[in-house]
Amino acid sequence: MSHDDMSHDVSKLIRMATQMAQFFSSQPDRPAPEAVAAHINDCWTPRMRQDFVAQIRAGAEADPVVRDAAAFVRLPAA
Amino acid sequence: MKDFIIPDRDMGTPAVKSDITVNLLVDGIPVSVPAGTSVMRAAAVAGISVPKLCATDHLTAFGSCRLCVVQIDGMRGLPASCTTPVAEGMVVHTQTEEVAQVRKGVMELYISDHPLDCLTCAANGDCELQDMAGAVGLREVRYEPGQNHFARRDAEGPNPEYRPKDQSNPYFTFDPAKCIVCNRCVRACEEVQGTFALTIEGRGFDSRVSAGMESDSFLSSDCVSCGACVQVCPTATLIENSVIQIGTPEHIVKTTCAYCGVGCSFDAHMRGEEVVRMVPSKDGKANHGHSCVKGRFAWGYATHRERQTQPMLRERITDPWRVVSWDEALDFAATRLRQAQQDFGPDAIGVITSSRCTNEETYLVQKLARAVFHNNNTDTCARVCHSPTGYGLKTAFGTSAGTHDFDSVDETDLALVIGANPTDGHPVFASRLRKRLREGAGLIVLDPRQIDLLKTPHMGTGLHLPLRPGTNVAVLTALAHVIVAERLYDEAFIRERCDWDEFLAYAEFLLDPRHAPEEVEKLSKVPAELIRKAARAYAAAPRASIYYGLGVTEHSQGSTTVMAIANLAMMTGNIGKPGTGVNPLRGQNNVQGSCDMGSFPNEYPGYRHVSDPETRAIYERAWGVELSPEPGLRIPNMFDEALAGRFKGLYCQGEDIVQSDPDTRHVTSALSAMDIVIVQDLFLNETSNYAHVFLPGSSFLEKDGTFTNAERRINMVRRAMTPKNGYEDWEITQMLANRMGAAWSYTHPREIMAEIALTTPSFAGVSYDLLDREGSVQWPCNDKAPLGTPVMHIDGFVRGKGKFVHTEYVATEERTGARFPLLLTTGRILSQYNVGAQTRRTENSVWHPEDILEIHPSDAENRGVREGDWVRVASRSGDTTLRAHITERVAPGVVYTTFHHPTTQANVVTTDNSDWATNCPEFKVTAVQVSPSNGPSDWQEEYRHHSDLARRILPTAAE
Numbered sequence A: 001m002s003h004d005d006m007s008h009d010v011s012k013l014i015r016m017a018t019q020m021a022q023f024f025s026s027q028p029d030r031p032a033p034e035a036v037a038a039h040i041n042d043c044w045t046p047r048m049r050q051d052f053v054a055q056i057r058a059g060a061e062a063d064p065v066v067r068d069a070a071a072f073v074r075l076p077a078a
Numbered sequence B: 001m002k003d004f005i006i007p008d009r010d011m012g013t014p015a016v017k018s019d020i021t022v023n024l025l026v027d028g029i030p031v032s033v034p035a036g037t038s039v040m041r042a043a044a045v046a047g048i049s050v051p052k053l054c055a056t057d058h059l060t061a062f063g064s065c066r067l068c069v070v071q072i073d074g075m076r077g078l079p080a081s082c083t084t085p086v087a088e089g090m091v092v093h094t095q096t097e098e099v100a101q102v103r104k105g106v107m108e109l110y111i112s113d114h115p116l117d118c119l120t121c122a123a124n125g126d127c128e129l130q131d132m133a134g135a136v137g138l139r140e141v142r143y144e145p146g147q148n149h150f151a152r153r154d155a156e157g158p159n160p161e162y163r164p165k166d167q168s169n170p171y172f173t174f175d176p177a178k179c180i181v182c183n184r185c186v187r188a189c190e191e192v193q194g195t196f197a198l199t200i201e202g203r204g205f206d207s208r209v210s211a212g213m214e215s216d217s218f219l220s221s222d223c224v225s226c227g228a229c230v231q232v233c234p235t236a237t238l239i240e241n242s243v244i245q246i247g248t249p250e251h252i253v254k255t256t257c258a259y260c261g262v263g264c265s266f267d268a269h270m271r272g273e274e275v276v277r278m279v280p281s282k283d284g285k286a287n288h289g290h291s292c293v294k295g296r297f298a299w300g301y302a303t304h305r306e307r308q309t310q311p312m313l314r315e316r317i318t319d320p321w322r323v324v325s326w327d328e329a330l331d332f333a334a335t336r337l338r339q340a341q342q343d344f345g346p347d348a349i350g351v352i353t354s355s356r357c358t359n360e361e362t363y364l365v366q367k368l369a370r371a372v373f374h375n376n377n378t379d380t381c382a383r384v385c386h387s388p389t390g391y392g393l394k395t396a397f398g399t400s401a402g403t404h405d406f407d408s409v410d411e412t413d414l415a416l417v418i419g420a421n422p423t424d425g426h427p428v429f430a431s432r433l434r435k436r437l438r439e440g441a442g443l444i445v446l447d448p449r450q451i452d453l454l455k456t457p458h459m460g461t462g463l464h465l466p467l468r469p470g471t472n473v474a475v476l477t478a479l480a481h482v483i484v485a486e487r488l489y490d491e492a493f494i495r496e497r498c499d500w501d502e503f504l505a506y507a508e509f510l511l512d513p514r515h516a517p518e519e520v521e522k523l524s525k526v527p528a529e530l531i532r533k534a535a536r537a538y539a540a541a542p543r544a545s546i547y548y549g550l551g552v553t554e555h556s557q558g559s560t561t562v563m564a565i566a567n568l569a570m571m572t573g574n575i576g577k578p579g580t581g582v583n584p585l586r587g588q589n590n591v592q593g594s595c596d597m598g599s600f601p602n603e604y605p606g607y608r609h610v611s612d613p614e615t616r617a618i619y620e621r622a623w624g625v626e627l628s629p630e631p632g633l634r635i636p637n638m639f640d641e642a643l644a645g646r647f648k649g650l651y652c653q654g655e656d657i658v659q660s661d662p663d664t665r666h667v668t669s670a671l672s673a674m675d676i677v678i679v680q681d682l683f684l685n686e687t688s689n690y691a692h693v694f695l696p697g698s699s700f701l702e703k704d705g706t707f708t709n710a711e712r713r714i715n716m717v718r719r720a721m722t723p724k725n726g727y728e729d730w731e732i733t734q735m736l737a738n739r740m741g742a743a744w745s746y747t748h749p750r751e752i753m754a755e756i757a758l759t760t761p762s763f764a765g766v767s768y769d770l771l772d773r774e775g776s777v778q779w780p781c782n783d784k785a786p787l788g789t790p791v792m793h794i795d796g797f798v799r800g801k802g803k804f805v806h807t808e809y810v811a812t813e814e815r816t817g818a819r820f821p822l823l824l825t826t827g828r829i830l831s832q833y834n835v836g837a838q839t840r841r842t843e844n845s846v847w848h849p850e851d852i853l854e855i856h857p858s859d860a861e862n863r864g865v866r867e868g869d870w871v872r873v874a875s876r877s878g879d880t881t882l883r884a885h886i887t888e889r890v891a892p893g894v895v896y897t898t899f900h901h902p903t904t905q906a907n908v909v910t911t912d913n914s915d916w917a918t919n920c921p922e923f924k925v926t927a928v929q930v931s932p933s934n935g936p937s938d939w940q941e942e943y944r945h946h947s948d949l950a951r952r953i954l955p956t957a958a959e
């Protein structure tokens, strides 16, 4: 079968985080990066969180809020 | 408890609510009834059945047959008891010589124009005309045979008054020869269903029941086949075809419809293990004796010839299926699942629960993931429909559920309907809303399409805000802008129930000119004046309610939209009292339940986060295993992980993800990358084309359990027949779990419910005993509310203060451009249900044989598309073909289709965009191009080929 096989791609996690950033940036109650990270911690598996942080650390292009959020994302104890 | 034989006594006229009680004497028996009650009903309360033909407690009294006459002291003549209201001190005699004479005369007239083939009539034993002839002691008919409606011909030739049967409807037959013109059917169609498809033509002897115009049949008329007319018809004139074929039922099993989130209660009328007919229960608290075509008639799929009843397996998905024993199938499944975990880690497998399955089944499937797989990889198809409702309402109010019961609609002064099409999606609710609209309630519709609700006969004018798909948040925020700018909000409510400063912050946000109707008009195409008008109307109504559907949730801003809706309700004080509220119309029957039961990867039953140590402790104690504190994979994440080679096994109960999830190619390639896919379903569905093990499931008629409807109502599902596949679905999950090392020993779903109640505070008071006793209860049901909670947040929000979340509009990434200049939005229609697996296997397909693309005349003309042409619909994800229907129901620039048929595969076109908070896919907005085409697309051909191959079943070895 012909299909464009995408492996779990970089852009998708960052894209999802960017959508969250767009929402939380307009909320008054707390800094957006923390809110984004809290939502990610609530909803993403450890592996997704790891991938996400790794991508940001590797310098993936992302919205500043998303980039700052990475610092608050909880990583599983190594 | 299995069978209930409840004599469903017809009280003659509907119950009346009144604070005043009236006392009277009927045949010497004292009775007290609410003022406004009819003498007939009062007599029934005293245990006396007054003969009647045109009256039934489903309908307001009509007073045409005069069979129900009685004598009342001090009143002249013989009044009709159905139309005469009771009065204090009244003395009624239901049987006197004079009364008896009149009744005999009336019956004699009726019978003189009625065929006397009672013995072979389908209604024999279940005919009110027959009963009444007996009741009044009719012994002879003195009229000479003469002009009549029933004889096909007489000595002179064909009878000009005779009309043949109308058998155009697949489920019921109309035989005018037996009609007594009691008008019940016409009134049911108007009062109960609200369709106005039937009329009485002509007068006197010439009057006849007619569906639509004279040339119409039931099928070609406006009739939506709800069956209300069939249910009230006292004779065999309108009768279910199944009764004609089988005969009268002999016992009743009370159960719940397995189709939509209204959750209608039904009496399954049975003969042995065969369903004779489904009759909506009069005591059903969601539906009060009404239903739609799906619940009443479309249950034949349970015995459809394509139903699979034996387990099957295969090594590879390209192999044909091999029928095997349960042992072999389950061993294979368990071994491969464990193997996948050994090779790829504990997180490499997961489950998908279904909103079609019972609460108990769902609970077990998520327990399988958490307690046996030792991960939290459980998700439900509710992900793709109402997950934003859960998130949004929990954030705003503190609970992931609608605020009101359906009965509340009777008290609403204005209904704001957003992104929902109730007449098709939630028909019984639509009938109830239409009734209220006819009584004068206002209607505002926010939807890209002109939905049928706007065409409700005999209502006032509804407002339609035909917004561009994807601009919900902008328009709702503009409505709030107007309410704040014009100070139409309910300050007292906000100060008491919400945080005033938080509201002020939101008000400041709203007052920014970018939220003004004039600005929003530019993106939404809704005229600013219309937005203002709608905002004023909503704010001005004493009791305004909001009902919304998937047109709200299935967007990249689905969760934000839900919160914008909650904000509107809070700022106008439309929460906590009857007739108001925020009410999601759930798609499938048990969407609410499957979410409640902990199907989501980050939440235990009752919406408690997996990281919460107290909750985990409860389950660790109950289940005796250590539980993971980390959220698991959502459905779209499962697919992504599968393509990354890290997710290898899936147990999918009762869901057809290939057809129901967006971006079909992405889904099928993900499934193809797995080592073990187990599908449990009634039929070989589209997902089973990619499965290694097929476990045959049972239908709702074959099991015990509960469904929870959109108003949080827990309804009983009861086993009416033995499962054709041998097991109820929960038993199959248990067998699989035990093969993987669990030691579960449930013997009945009631034990599963007991475990749910024990571990979930909002279900603490729920038990099968309670449900048997009460019929149904709405959660929360616990010490504080032992009989459940119809309306939530009455004195305060569950979370404390209501929360105003800011609702910034963010345009979807799915913008139209030169390549894909049109916006495709999707929906559903009345006769089909979701992916259509059940309804397509019933006669319902006469109403919807294929999916159709609705397109505006100007867009069609630009593209050279004519009515009925094949067109190709292409997006950046893929393309498919279907036929076009040209209509102004959709705005220019917007096209619309349904997704009921696998050959269309509308989801080949939808994209992987999703809601920011919950990943609920953006089904409602896809940028597409439409062009003329001459047949199926390559993908459709390829898919069909694979599908044919994948469904081969090896013949079982000859014995």
Ligand code: SF4
Residues within 6 Å of the ligand: B178, B179, B180, B181, B182, B183, B184, B185, B186, B209, B229, B232, B233, B234, B235, B237, B238
């Ligand atoms: S079809 Fe039945 S309900 Fe309708 S008027 Fe005739 S007898 Fe009455």
Ligand code: SF4
Residues within 6 Å of the ligand: B185, B188, B189, B193, B195, B196, B197, B198, B211, B222, B223, B224, B225, B226, B227, B228, B229, B230
């Ligand atoms: S089936 Fe329903 S819609 Fe059709 S005529 Fe009867 S009451 Fe009306």
Ligand code: SF4
Residues within 6 Å of the ligand: B257, B258, B259, B260, B261, B262, B263, B264, B287, B291, B292, B293, B294, B295, B296, B426, B427, B428, B429
């Ligand atoms: S499909 Fe919905 S409205 Fe129709 S009978 Fe079933 S629950 Fe009721």
Ligand code: FES
Residues within 6 Å of the ligand: B051, B052, B053, B054, B055, B062, B063, B064, B065, B066, B067, B068, B069, B080, B081, B082, B083
């Ligand atoms: S039943 Fe009262 S008039 Fe027909």
